[in-house]
Amino acid sequence: MSKSDDERGFLAERSVLPLDRRKPENEKPHYLGHRERLRERFGAAGHSALPDYELLELLLFRLIPRADTKPVAKALLARFGTLAEVLGAPEALLKEVKGVGPAAALDLKVIAAAAHRMLRSDLTGRETLSSWQQVLDYCRAAMAYETREQFRILFLDKKNVLIADEVQQTGTVDHTPVYPREVVKRALELSATAIVLVHNHPTRPVSITLDHAQAR
Incomplete structure (x- = not known):
């Protein structure tokens, strides 16, 4: 077999996308712009300007840094009901939601513990x-x-x-x-x-x- 035959066989084994479907190497994931806009809205107007799922998205940005967290936030709320109930859910149930791994589930419980302690401080002395x-x-x-x-x-x-x-x-x-x-x-x-x-x-x-x- 000639060298040219080897090269043709090698190339034939690779799937080549059409040029118009290839992503530029420097193209950023679509959710990065959304994250920036959400942070700006929170910074400008505070939490009252955001519905529960967007506030939960903000929490998930750092817990799940390399994925679109909007569907994860909506899935958590669909499963448990409210933001407070998401944070109150057991770690094992959180991990059952698609996109929530062990590390993210544990971090949500840490946030829940901090929120609970804040509520307790808010009640004490009132x-x-x-x-x-x-x-x-x-x-x-x-x-x-x-x-x-x-x-x-x-x-x-x-x-x-x-x-x-x-x-x-x-x-x-x-x-x-x-x-x-x-x-x-x-x-x-x-x-x-x-x-x-x-x-x-x-x-x-x-x-x-x-x-x-x-x-x-």
């Missing part, structure tokens, strides 16, 4: 019961996607200011024990005058039950 929605949002972020039922207590002083937030018991998927003696004992230790009793429903994600009682 009149929490002036806004039940604020309390509910706080509890939902903390425990809505827990896989086991929890019995949680918010201890308040006479001005309804949060003294402590404690998980007293963790049970199974549909049951957790409650010991009134322990609740009262802890309330007395903290000098609490009111308590908010909270438990979640793992069989119904995002379902939280609140009860308010005076600790006399």
